[in-house]
Amino acid sequence: MLIKITEFFKNLPRKKCMDCGHEIEEQHECYGNRCCDCLNIKDL
Numbered sequence: 001m002l003i004k005i006t007e008f009f010k011n012l013p014r015k016k017c018m019d020c021g022h023e024i025e026e027q028h029e030c031y032g033n034r035c036c037d038c039l040n041i042k043d044l
């Protein structure tokens with residue numbers, strides 16, 4: 001029943017930024033569904 005965390009995340013589909021449609025890097029923690037660029041813009 002145990003699932004390796006790494007295997008679990010590998011099977012996840014790549015997320016896309018809801019603003020620009022750019023693929024979000026898997027290694028980034030997701031705050032919503034925006035890429036780093038859009039997050040930076042948002043912080044302004």
Ligand SMILES: [Zn+2]
Binds near residue numbers: 020021022037039
């Ligand atoms: Zn974006």
